[in-house]
């Protein structure tokens with residue numbers, strides 16, 4: 001018979017104190033390749049074994065950092081080099097926007113590498129067997145005993161010496177462990193693979209059944225089949241067969257009252273200005289005037305267009321003609337346009353148009369200030385302490 005290869009020697013102890021003492025002695029004697037098995041975690045065992053922190057953390061660190069670096073570099077390349085796009089005026093390399101993906105990829109690579117690294121480097125995956133599995137020793141330490149195993153590969157391994165040491169430490173049983181004759185991979189057993197297959201079919205089948213069948217059965221489908229109207233669908237409820245109704249003739253959407261004088265060149269009367277001349281409405285009107293009117297009429301309404309002759313210059317808004325116009329007439333011009341000036345009704349809301357009218361009034365008064373206007377300003381400045 002072929003000689004069996006020794007894996008190591010094991011010893012069982014029956015109290016936690018005994019095993020801790022034994023482990024302290026064995027590690028201080030200089031044994032390196034030994035391990036301890038206990039039915040539950042024992043406090044102080046790491047220290048007694050003189051365990052160094054696991055090297056697994058380095059794998060996590062390296063892969064985590066690579067994830068962060070890869071994410072950042074890839075986003076930099078995609079967003080700044082391959083397809084640069086201005087998004088909301090941000091720089092191409094917009095770090096705050098890149099943080100979520102960087103974080104996710106860091107965590108993804110770190111966790112995956114930790115699990116895969118642990119299985120392959122430390123547990124020699126795909127082998128999930130170990131000489132100790134199936135031994136009497138393993139049966140005892142997973143019930144109520146505490147055990148030490150010293151591997152034959154340890155430099156100081158000496159069968160007789162270790163047996164003597166174990167006995168001195170008060171062991172209750174010593175067992176010699178051998179490697180199995182042939183290496184086996186229990187993971188690849190037909191039974192296990194069949195088990196995985198059955199689980200996959202069961203979970204997949206159940207999910208399919210719940211999502212595609214169960215939800216369409218009584219009573220889960222009650223809401224689906226109740227009487228209701230669905231947009232764009234047929235309905236038996238109305239005689240014309242349509243589910244959707246046409247609004248009553250003349251219906252107007254909220255906030256969209258049609259303009260009374262639409263298309264009229266010279267209406268007999270005009271709407272009156274509903275917006276008070278307040279500082280807030282004037283500043284609002286200024287903003288809208290500078291946006292929509294100033295390109296042609298100039299920042300102060302002088303008709304000094306910025307369009308350099310690409311569009312005929314408009315007349316000044318400080319003429320007596322415009323000064324004497326009722327507010328409603330200027331509103332009407334913004335709404336309908338006048339001759340070659342186009343309508344600005346689609347760009348501005350009703351409120352914005354009246355605010356612009358108010359601002360034009362302010363411009364007109366500022367350009368034609370009277371003595372009393374100046375005195376008013378003086379009074380105000382004095383009141384403000386300037």
Ligand code: HEC
Pocket residue numbers: 289292293294295296297311312313314315316317319321322330333334338339340341342344356
């Ligand atoms: C594309 C250039 C342009 C823009 C923008 C523009 N206008 Fe005009 N506007 C004109 C022209 C040109 C006239 C002269 C039309 C005409 O021949 O009667 C005019 C005429 C006017 C008049 C009548 C002046 C008068 O003496 O009859 C008023 C009031 C006026 N614009 C107000 C505005 C307001 C308010 C805005 C902003 C909502 C605005 N315009 C935007 C080109 C423009």
